[in-house]
Amino acid sequence: MRFTRLLSTIDAHAAGEPLRIITAGAPPLPGATILNRRRYLAAHHDHLRRLLLFEPRGHADMYGAILTPPVSPEADYGVIFLTNEGYSTMCGHGVVALTTVLLETGMLPRREPITTVTYDSPAGLIRARATVEGDQVSGVAFQNVPAxxxxxxxxxxxxxxxxxxxxxxxxxxxxxxxxxxxxxxxxxxxxxxxxxxxxxxxxxxxxxxxxxxxxxxxxxxxxxxxxxxxxxxxxxxxxxxxxxxxxxxxxxxxxxxxxxxxxxxxxxxxxxxxxxxxxxxxxxxxxxxxxxxxxxxxxxxxxxxxxxGRGFITGFHQFVVAADDPTGDGFLVR
Known part of the structure; x- marks a missing residue:
């Protein structure tokens, strides 16, 4: 076996819509704002989006997220959301699923009955409140950017x-x-x-x-x-x-x-x-x-x-890319 890349993800869903969270294998993203980091990701590492969202590892309706260090003092993480077209500005189901993953896997500490998780998103600061019962997140509510x-x-x-x-x-x-x-x-x-x-x-x-x-x-x-x-x-x-x-x-x-x-x-x-x-x-x-x-x-x-809403973890994955795989960065068939 000869692989050119190894990527780890945690998959989840909220209300049936999937989220694939890259947990290892993504490069650091420079930039003082999440929009700057999103721009850099699109310009220099868009192959990651195609590899993990497109076939044969994903599908035309797969959705993804990459975590970054926060850019504001009150945030726990920065997040960039990935689509089949490119990069979205915010994602509600993504916040619900991501918060569930971070707390249920111990990536952030859980506190009963409510744990607050704050994100820097491209659209602005997002504050999520998770209802915690033991080791389980039974619901997530988030305050969105102004609509x-x-x-x-x-x-x-x-x-x-x-x-x-x-x-x-x-x-x-x-x-x-x-x-x-x-x-x-x-x-x-x-x-x-x-x-x-x-x-x-x-x-x-x-x-x-x-x-x-x-x-x-x-x-x-x-x-x-x-x-x-x-x-x-x-x-x-x-x-x-x-x-x-x-x-x-x-x-x-x-x-x-x-x-x-x-x-x-x-x-x-x-x-x-x-x-x-x-x-x-x-x-x-x-x-x-x-x-x-x-x-x-x-x-x-x-x-x-x-x-x-409520999120659920669906899988823990390690994706590889074989050096001679003819599908390259991925493809979509509709």
């Missing part, structure tokens, strides 16, 4: 016809559209059509207007499309599927997407302060969100949201 409505009733044209979408930010920018307006339902059997329409919406919005965070130019562009429908569970308030990055399908209700949806609701009075919203995914799993407070981002009214 806001960016635009409303943006008229676009897709293959289903003309539709109007709202644009909201919850750590990343999303186009929000009703499934009924697209003539579809949020069901696992319709995922190929939902993926196609979600990407059409994303591209149509990006062609229609420039989307950029008012305080950080690097936080720009539509990350995903949230297609919403009435809930199926009597315990949920809404159902959605999020199509993000390059046609990836979120199995979870999408944490940052839930924040964006809450901000959009709050802007038009559909939800109030401290009112819970149970968000159901395409596979029936849930996150719970609520609006904690009002704030501003630049001149835009915004809200501070909290998203809660």
């Amino acid at each position: 806001f409505r960016y635009a409303s009733k943006v008229a676009i044209e897709v293959s289903a016809g003309p539709v109007e979408v709202d644009i909201a930010y919850g750590g990343a920018f999303y186009a929000l559209v009703e499934a009924a307006a697209l003539g579809v339902d949020v069901q696992p059997g319709q995922v190929p059509l939902l993926t196609k329409l979600g990407m059409e919406v994303k591209r149509a919005v990006e062609a229609r207007l420039e989307v950029c965070h008012p305080l950080e130019p690097e936080l720009a562009g539509i990350y995903g499309t949230i297609i919403s429908a009435p809930p199926q569970s009597e315990h949920a308030d809404g159902r959605n599927i999020t199509i993000y990055a390059e046609g990836a399908v979120d199995r979870s209700p999408c944490g940052t997407g839930t924040s964006a949806k809450l901000a959009n609701f709050y802007a038009v009075g559909k939800i109030g302060l401290d009112q819970t919203y149970v968000h159901e995914s395409v596979i029936g799993t849930t996150f719970t969100g609520r609006v904690l407070a009002e704030t501003t981002v630049g001149e835009l009214p915004a809200v501070v949201t909290e998203i809660s």
Whole structure:
């Protein structure tokens, strides 16, 4: 056997959406901010993302994370999130799964009943609170970066016809559209059509207007499309599927997407302060969100949201790359 690389990971999921955390084999990332480190990673070590997320080690919908030392005094870790397209600005399911992994494996000490873990993310500081019962994390709630409505009733044209979408930010920018307006339902059997329409919406919005965070130019562009429908569970308030990055399908209700949806609701009075919203995914799993407070981002009214869910460890892996492997850094087949 002759290997050119050895990478260790811990795999987990939150509400069904996977997270592959690189624990060994990644190089140090220079930079005074997480955005700087993300930029360096993309420019010099993007092969790591492709190796671990693409086939034959991953798949088109795999998601990843690389931990770094913190850049702010209050943070425990910095984190960079990886997608099939590149590098996201924040990830809610990732925070839930990552916090679970750090505490259940002892990478950070557990304290009952609540342990706080703080992250430097590309979008800003994220504070997570884990409910700890012995050696188990039974739930994670995190306070997200401020979320806001960016635009409303943006008229676009897709293959289903003309539709109007709202644009909201919850750590990343999303186009929000009703499934009924697209003539579809949020069901696992319709995922190929939902993926196609979600990407059409994303591209149509990006062609229609420039989307950029008012305080950080690097936080720009539509990350995903949230297609919403009435809930199926009597315990949920809404159902959605999020199509993000390059046609990836979120199995979870999408944490940052839930924040964006809450901000959009709050802007038009559909939800109030401290009112819970149970968000159901395409596979029936849930996150719970609520609006904690009002704030501003630049001149835009915004809200501070909290998203809660549960994560589970699914595996401990050592991945190798054979020197003569013809698949190289990986590939994707859809």
